[in-house]
Amino acid sequence: MDLDLYLSEYDRGNLTIGAIASHSALDVFDGAVEEGFPTLAICQRGRERTYTEFFRARREGGEVVRGMVDDAIVLGRFRDVMTEEMQRALRARNTIFIPNRSFSSYVPVEDIEERFMVPLFGSRNMLRVEERGEKRDYYWLLERAGLPFPERVEPEEIDELTIIKLHHAEKKLERGFFTATSCEEYRRKADLLLRQGVITEEALANARIERYIIGPVFNFDFFHSPIEDRDSRIELLGIDWRFESSLDGHVRLPAPQQMSLPEGQMVPEYTVVGHNSATLRESLLEKVFPLAERFVEATKEHYAPGIIGPFCLQTCVDKDMNFYIYDVAPRIGGGTNVHMSVGHPYGNALWRRPMSTGRRIAMEIRRAAEQDRLGEICT
Template identity: 30%
Template sequence: MLNGKLTIVTLGSHSALQILKGAKDEGFKTLVVTTTEKAHFYKRFKFIDEILSIPEYSDFESIEKKLRNKNCILVPHGSFVAHLGLEINKRMSLPYFGNKSVLDFEAHREKQRQWLKNADINVPAQFEDVENISYPVIVKSYGAAGGKGYFYAKSKNDFKKKMGNFKAKHYVIQEYVIGVTLYIHYFYSPLTSELEILSMDRRYETNVDSLGRIPLRGQVGLKIEPS
């Protein structure tokens, strides 16, 4: 049972700053749970009332009782499955904003794809057989950490050459779609049953901007992939 002043808590990763800034603007107390080595980063933000450090994100369960005593409501984001795993997420009894069933989709690329197809949204072609690759593709690691570990291949032979250095055991091969790099921030309110687009931004890999500044001839032979 929640009584008194509520505290919004989330993991120190992904969209933690947006979540906690919004919570503070709405009058809530805020708390971030982060690893010891990253705690110093969050000390610079005045809208974060408290920082709780743990050695590893996998130790989250050890502080669950403490968070409950602080009257916390957990607001998840895209890194929860990657850092905590499905089992810990589903096992935790801390008040949780949202539907935990969505976590199964967050961790499973095929379920994500089927979700989009069921909504009649166009999705990139996907290859099960390498021999069928006939145009540029992007190869992504499987699961919630798919934002890390991927490469672009312009052909079947290029794919075979680059796979030797790819560390992911599970991956998907998809058509490389040339288009606008756009990430939409939206929020669905269970109170009003309205879906609201809050903002949009462009997503780049950490080194892609610098790579793009190098003339094409200068990029040849560098063997650097966006990351």
């Protein structure tokens, strides 16, 4: 993609911020409105009303007084954004496209890398590190960075609590995770989930089995600015954690009730259905920033020019206050809607105004446009 050519044709004073209408799009659009940008939602038919009706923007005197979605294009499928006609339409609106996980889930990563001829905010070449089975995935990157992550084991090596990570058979974009403390339990639960149609033999054969870190989950929403010339280029904006179904329903049951569940309800599922906000004990922040620094440096070395904009390091903290990174999002995280409009606690304190991830993205685009540096934040 000739990024410089496309950006040279853009009216930098009339940019639009666009995204696939799913995942974290509301945060992106809300932040864009706060920074004065028009917004464009790329919707899929049957899933559009959130954006075309309920959060539709209304402007009075040029100011948005309600909602945050200025315009929406409804397609038959999300992947139809790849048509030449759609890409021309996006460029005609001077669109800077914000990738989220829905974009890289519904559109093949190879197509995003090679055929999506629209300036993309962030690290286009890093989206593939989330793909299961990818040789240079985020575990590979974490290892190169010397960052802590849960140890991988084989079924025969299971001698303590482990988590088995694989895709759900029917909910293609969701998880079919389960836990086991022995090889026998692993085989028993796997057989049960296979019979229930929750997982497949192929997914099980390619599953990652890793030691389960017992402790709270903290998803750190970071931002890396390549155009920041005075202060730290790494910012901690906020922290979130997940609500998962049916797991969270299971943990609210008394132990005797859990033990008496019928076979079909015995093994919980780990489908993310929502998020909440968190803060971290201040003394532990000293351990967190080095994780981000080492991650950023590793991305520069192995995925030049490195991570741009938002990224999320998803961690567990054990009883000895050691952090383990169990997942990485090389783009806006899925939990940032919890900070929409009100901003992230740390981002607000840093910037002295409400600063969500969506607004921080829009602010970076505005600053880059004003400084004629869009080529440094888009790929």
